Amino acid sequence: xxxxxxxxxxxxxxxxxxxxxxxxxxxxxxxxxxxxxxxxxxxxxxxxxxxxxxxxxxxxxxxxxxxxxxxxxxxxxxxxxxxxxxxxxxxxxxxxxxxxxxxxxxxxxxxxxxxxxxxxxxxxxxxxxxxxxxxxxxxxxxxxxxxxxxxxxxxxxxxxxxxxxxxxxxxxxxxxxxxxxxxxxxxxxxxxxxxxxxxxxxxxxxxxxxxxxxxxxxxxxxxxxxxxxxxxxxxxxxxxxxxxxxxxxxxxxxxxxxxxxxxxxxxxxxxxxxxxxxxxxxxxxxxxxxxxxxxxxxxxxxxxxxxxxxxxxxxxxxxxxxxxxxxxxxxxxxxxxxxxxxxxxxxxxxxxxxxxxxxxxxxxxxxxxxxxxxxxxxxxxxxxxxxxxxxxxxxxxxxxxxxxxxxxxxxxxxxxxxxx
RNA sequence: GGAGGCGUCGCCUAGUGGCCUAUGGCGCCCGCCUGCUAAGCGGGUUGAGGGUGAUCCCCUCUCGCGGGUUCAAAUCCCGCCGCCUCCGCCA
Numbered sequence: 001x002x003x004x005x006x007x008x009x010x011x012x013x014x015x016x017x018x019x020x021x022x023x024x025x026x027x028x029x030x031x032x033x034x035x036x037x038x039x040x041x042x043x044x045x046x047x048x049x050x051x052x053x054x055x056x057x058x059x060x061x062x063x064x065x066x067x068x069x070x071x072x073x074x075x076x077x078x079x080x081x082x083x084x085x086x087x088x089x090x091x092x093x094x095x096x097x098x099x100x101x102x103x104x105x106x107x108x109x110x111x112x113x114x115x116x117x118x119x120x121x122x123x124x125x126x127x128x129x130x131x132x133x134x135x136x137x138x139x140x141x142x143x144x145x146x147x148x149x150x151x152x153x154x155x156x157x158x159x160x161x162x163x164x165x166x167x168x169x170x171x172x173x174x175x176x177x178x179x180x181x182x183x184x185x186x187x188x189x190x191x192x193x194x195x196x197x198x199x200x201x202x203x204x205x206x207x208x209x210x211x212x213x214x215x216x217x218x219x220x221x222x223x224x225x226x227x228x229x230x231x232x233x234x235x236x237x238x239x240x241x242x243x244x245x246x247x248x249x250x251x252x253x254x255x256x257x258x259x260x261x262x263x264x265x266x267x268x269x270x271x272x273x274x275x276x277x278x279x280x281x282x283x284x285x286x287x288x289x290x291x292x293x294x295x296x297x298x299x300x301x302x303x304x305x306x307x308x309x310x311x312x313x314x315x316x317x318x319x320x321x322x323x324x325x326x327x328x329x330x331x332x333x334x335x336x337x338x339x340x341x342x343x344x345x346x347x348x349x350x351x352x353x354x355x356x357x358x359x360x361x362x363x364x365x366x367x368x369x370x371x372x373x374x375x376x377x378x379x380x381x382x383x384x385x386x387x388x389x390x391x392x393x394x395x396x397x398x399x400x401x402x403x404x405x406x407x408x409x410x411x412x413x414x415x416x417x418x419x420x
Numbered sequence: 421g422g423a424g425g426c427g428u429c430g431c432c433u434a435g436u437g438g439c440c441u442a443u444g445g446c447g448c449c450c451g452c453c454u455g456c457u458a459a460g461c462g463g464g465u466u467g468a469g470g471g472u473g474a475u476c477c478c479c480u481c482u483c484g485c486g487g488g489u490u491c492a493a494a495u496c497c498c499g500c501c502g503c504c505u506c507c508g509c510c511a
Contacts, residue, residue, distance in 0.1 A: 039469095042480080046471085046480045060491095074491040
């Protein structure tokens, strides 16, 4: 959630941020009104409650007629306090709901507008060129015995797949390479739970408009996570961190589950958009002051990884309207897919500043007192999209695939993957 | 899954309806004292929210969480969650 103090003191900043996302500023006014109502009911309740408490003490001391009289007064007061408390609770909840409905403030430097309004930051790597007709990853995956989408569909339905043989090896190689890089750059490797309680889901902002995309476990209050960002953000929920220990950098490997409810008919071929995939995700807790610099570092880590895969890709600064609830700024790395002849998202890194920690009650103790903590996340390596990009980019006329030098040690030194 | 036990301020702990504005110890912080160190002495030390928002002051909430009983709940009742022990099952 956004900082209630910013809302109260600089509502115009919030309104502007809404507009840049292409959203109405009505929720801002709703939240302001709710805040006022909330504070009024708090004052009402607390005044009466204080009165009740002091009378209660007199009751304890009194006796006889005096006590009977006091009891009569205090009984009536008790009922009133109960009502005021309920009213206060309701106002508190209404206020919370209103503030929770407001997305993070979009960073002032990013473009306003929707998906197409992104700013191109740079393009890296060489555009792959072929003197034959390139195959797509489905065909290559079949030739290599690496990907089996037919049996994935047979067993689990559409948007599921098996990685087989060298395909499975490829995923493990990517994961190990990502983890090695993460460890070398100061991240603690983590394997978090991929089922979480509503609190974690809510706290990371995935139960709002994005709730359609989330799998819920039948008969239990548990959700399958769409990214390990969720269990990592919630890792320090209800904690006061030691400010001197920041930043805390984690890199998690986990499966990711997505209903893809809103994308029927989109990217149906192959393993580009699936209900399940695995991912190594970077996640950082740091100070608000350091958040932007850390965001740049996360982007550098992502670029370094893409470079090792020798992919052609571009880096974009995502527009305000395409940020999602929690992010104030987001950079995507999009790799060129020869079969689609366009750039497609492989990684995404977001600066959420204190939006998630406020919901999850994560703070830190600094020299000047207890204060907010920022969170940032970034994909280091999801598994299937990089596999697609690798196969398609480094394919050769006979269907074999060249292995980038950095990845070779993780594949037993193989330089080329040969069709079966 | 069955049976039992436990959950109090960073840690340990006292507390079985009003004197709890929650005890004591450890740790930590500030100060004093001691010519180093150690010891000793005094004070402080959960967090959140509100009061037309000064690190001061006042108030409310916070004894795992949520309800209930009561004029009054750490304390009594109900539900839930977590942890521990034993049994069963099991990778």
